[in-house]
Amino acid sequence: MKSLFIISTVLLLSFSSNAQHTIDKIVAQVGDNIILLSDIQGQKIQAIQAGVEVTQEMDCQILEELMFQKLLLNQAALDSIIISPQQVDAEMEQRIRVIEGQIGGRQKLEAFYGKTIGEIKREFRTVIEDQLLSQEMERTITADISVTPREVERFYKTIPFDSIPLISSQLSFQQIVHYPEIKPTDKQRAYDKLAKIRKGIVESGKNFSTQARLYSMDPGSAKDGGKIEATRGMMVPQFEAAAFSLDKNGISEIFETQYGYHIVKLLDRKGDDYTCQHVLIVAEFDPDAITTAALKMDSCYKQIKSGKITWEQGVQLFSNEESTKENNGTITNPITGDIMWSMEDLNQVDRQIYLLTNAMETNEVSEPTLYENQIDRKEGIRLVRLTKRTAPHRANLKDDYALIKRAAENDKKQDVIAKWTQSKIGNAYIRLDEEFISCKFVNNWVQL
Numbered sequence: 001m002k003s004l005f006i007i008s009t010v011l012l013l014s015f016s017s018n019a020q021h022t023i024d025k026i027v028a029q030v031g032d033n034i035i036l037l038s039d040i041q042g043q044k045i046q047a048i049q050a051g052v053e054v055t056q057e058m059d060c061q062i063l064e065e066l067m068f069q070k071l072l073l074n075q076a077a078l079d080s081i082i083i084s085p086q087q088v089d090a091e092m093e094q095r096i097r098v099i100e101g102q103i104g105g106r107q108k109l110e111a112f113y114g115k116t117i118g119e120i121k122r123e124f125r126t127v128i129e130d131q132l133l134s135q136e137m138e139r140t141i142t143a144d145i146s147v148t149p150r151e152v153e154r155f156y157k158t159i160p161f162d163s164i165p166l167i168s169s170q171l172s173f174q175q176i177v178h179y180p181e182i183k184p185t186d187k188q189r190a191y192d193k194l195a196k197i198r199k200g201i202v203e204s205g206k207n208f209s210t211q212a213r214l215y216s217m218d219p220g221s222a223k224d225g226g227k228i229e230a231t232r233g234m235m236v237p238q239f240e241a242a243a244f245s246l247d248k249n250g251i252s253e254i255f256e257t258q259y260g261y262h263i264v265k266l267l268d269r270k271g272d273d274y275t276c277q278h279v280l281i282v283a284e285f286d287p288d289a290i291t292t293a294a295l296k297m298d299s300c301y302k303q304i305k306s307g308k309i310t311w312e313q314g315v316q317l318f319s320n321e322e323s324t325k326e327n328n329g330t331i332t333n334p335i336t337g338d339i340m341w342s343m344e345d346l347n348q349v350d351r352q353i354y355l356l357t358n359a360m361e362t363n364e365v366s367e368p369t370l371y372e373n374q375i376d377r378k379e380g381i382r383l384v385r386l387t388k389r390t391a392p393h394r395a396n397l398k399d400d401y402a403l404i405k406r407a408a409e410n411d412k413k414q415d416v417i418a419k420w421t422q423s424k425i426g427n428a429y430i431r432l433d434e435e436f437i438s439c440k441f442v443n444n445w446v447q448l
Contacts, residue, residue, distance in 0.1 A: 027433040031074035060439035072134040083132045086233035117229040142413040155408035170340040172388040174329035177321040179380035180289035190283040218280040232272035297368040297381040357386045
């Protein structure tokens with residue numbers, strides 16, 4: 001069954017208060033799982049705010065999608081599918097952080113709802129767990145689905161010409177990146193800086209929140225005085241070990257994680273939930289190291305341009321970026337998982353590479369430029385090679401095989417899901433409110 005409306009990962013919490021203004025009632029039941037009228041209204045509001053046109057059939061469409069999700073949930077219980085508490089915690093934290101970014105921080109989020117982050121998490125924990133269970137059940141149903149090249153070709157030929165999508169210009173890239181080495185002296189300098197901060201807090205009575213705002217290099221918490229609310233399993237082991245070893249208002253010794261050096265102050269702990277503050281100091285390379293890296297990459301650039309070494313040799317000799325070095329420097333689009341990039345994706349993920357290559361010819365290599373890896377927050381020097389540029393066109397099997405293959409796989413999955421849905425409806429307890437009996441559903445939910 002094709003999903004018509006999907007509960008937003010960003011706005012999940014935004015409409016919880018709207019349901020309180022609806023005269024609520026149970027409108028459907030699938031197994032032990034009920035659907036409320038407020039569930040439909042919440043989805044409808046999200047659809048409207050996303051720019052979806054409201055129609056008379058929308059309530060029925062939303063209800064059928066919700067019933068499908070409940071059918072998945074019902075089967076997940078029968079098949080004993082389990083989602084770990086750590087998965088729920090990680091998903092919850094990710095959604096909270098996205099919402100915080102949109103609303104302006106954790107404190108504003110708490111003020112908006114009149115609840116602490118811990119209370120918000122407890123209220124929506126079951127909702128998140130149910131969503132993850134439904135998603136896992138759907139993945140289980142379609143896990144073994146694949147398509148052959150013949151099936152891809154057959155699928156493409158069934159698409160009416162006017163429905164074949166227009167593809168904007170697509171590009172693919174390779175890069176050679178060299179990050180300056182973090183030396184023991186750089187790490188010691190970071191440790192000493194944090195030791196001085198800790199001493200000021202512990203011995204001189206300086207305010208922890210103020211020190212975090214002034215010096216912490218964690219952009220997610222520094223502006224909130226280093227405050228973090230978490231549940232066991234959400235943070236890296238060293239961080240949790242420090243937090244759970246403390247008494248209330250205790251301050252940890254300095255400890256190291258893959259992110260840098262930390263100190264933690266425990267504010268509160270209830271079971272596996274805890275609130276703390278922390279200061280992070282990241283070891284940074286000596287300013288001269290970036291100059292050394294630039295000289296090294298300038299040498300790489302000149303050798304490639306003169307033909308002394310190939311691009312592939314340059315990757316092996318000069319790159320120290322693990323994610324691209326073993327693939328000849330090829331950069332994967334994180335949005336699609338493909339090596340091809342649209343202009344829209346470039347502007348969203350790596351606008352600098354678009355500006356670098358906009359006027360380049362295929363296989364041309366850019367001069368060395370300063371590069372900041374947004375994922376790891378690492379600074380280095382890179383060369384970029386434009387390996388392919390397609391002109392705007394209608395999708396075809398030669399240039400867009402990966403895109404068409406994904407569409408063919410999705411089409412096959414939808415067929416499997418539709419057959420699965422119809423087969424399970426007859427074995428599940430399903431009840432519909434009279435108000436929705438007349439809905440024209442895709443599936444025959446009420447067996448007469």
